[in-house]
Amino acid sequence: MSFLAGENMTGGYGGGADILHDCTIAVEKGEIAVIVGPNGAGKSTAMKAVFGMLPLRMGRVTLDGRDITGLSPQDRVRAGMGFVPQTSNVFVNLTVEENLEMGAFIREDDIRPTMEQVFSLFPILAEKRRQPAGELSGGQRQQVAVGRALMTRPKVLMLDEPTAGVSPIVMDELFDRIIDIARTGLSILMVEQNARQALNIADKGYVLVGGRNRFTDTGEALLADPEVRRSFLGG
């Protein structure tokens, strides 16, 4: 059984039409799983469903063997899930350090070691710790966003298009850091527009189309699959 799994998820926003149809997403401990697919395929929706932001009509979500389908997103954070939304994912008026502090709001113990870990992962943030996050560049903001989510010491980190709107160089840098994070034993589930680069670092890839699983395999195998290449990776 996978560490985090959304199985046979079916549902849509607020009683509207279903967006996900019998969709299954899972990630193993210390591995990176990537959700790719064309626009409107339900990638972000699938991730939100796993995080409890979408009511499910059918299916269930489990974390470390425990059924968490009924938990609110806030309770899932407490259960060990970290989520980085695609947009407005930092407190722009708060300094970098305060952003990290707020990330650790639910913790009662000493958060300084975790903050040092985040700073060693993203050294630029240590330099800018007293600067409001709103004044940072796009890539640095994404680092703050990821850092904020890491502050709860989650077991799973979920990233919704972490490289949206950043330059290719910054994107490579971010992917490297994501690999570093996975090596520390965290599971990572992310949605990506840059399918080729994302599948490159993925242990597992999910290609969604119309809210359904179309292809599911290792990242390597998906990159090698001629049909996936032709339909989704531009040849």
Place this chain on the structure above:
Amino acid sequence: MTDFLNAFVLLANFVIVPATAYGAQLALGALGVTLIYSVLRFANFAHGDTMAFGTAVAILFIWLLQAWGVSIAPLPTALLALPIGILGACALALGTDRLVYRFYRRQRSAPVVFVMVSVGVMFIYNALTRFLIGVDDRRIDDGERFLFTVAQFRAATGLEQGLALRTSQVITVVVMVIVTAAVFWFLQKTRTGKSMRAYSDNEDLALLSGINPDRVVRITWLLAAALATIAGVLYGLDKSFRPFTYFQILLPIFAAAIVGGIGQPFGAIAGGFIIAFAETAFTYAYRGFLGYVLPEGWVPPGLVQLLSTDYKFAVSFIILVIVLLVRPTGIFRGRVL
């Protein structure tokens, strides 16, 4: 040289000192409005009447203390009664939130609905205060009235013009400095204060971070009610307490909050002083002042008063309109209403 000194003393006595005290009162009021705006996201029309209610409770307690013969002379008894007034206003604010605002929060009502609700709450507070203490003008400035009077100042300096410094003016400024410093320290340094700023900044992310919205809302109401009562009692000390005046003062307070940039605590302070100085400066008769600084024969025969004091609210109103037209975010770039 003495002419210029006289001119300055005259200006200090009638513009600078009173406007500073008035500015401090507006600043505290505007700080409360801006806090409510940044956390609860609506302009609270009931703020002026929260001031009136808190002050009324404080006055009842002042009377009780006076009846008991308790006094902290030379300081006014009002300072002793202030905490009770604050408790009263806090209870009122929390009760209102529970009975009224929470309902609309759960409905996820639009900000304009909240504004209208607060107008209703304003009328209810209005009536509550009148039931509690009546509509009359009350003076609460017992204790030593003056730090020094005009006559004492003249005798000490030998100048023709005199400057009086009232105890209430000094207390107002001192209390305002302490209270704003405490509020800024709270917002910048404490975990709870930071969580309030985080909630105001990005509500969804604050929820994701495990910040409890109910707690943030409660603390905001407590802070706003305390600030309102402090502003109200200081205003009552400096001038007098009349419920209707406290309803009217809402306009300069809103103007102050918006001029400074709504949602920006520092802007509220600056805005308070800007409005107070503008109101006082525009309604002051400069004839005596010009008599000292202009050569003989140049002094105009009129009062040289730009606006009658009856129109002082027009000054706030004009500033408000100009700011909303020219720079709707205010000086310190707050949010657009």
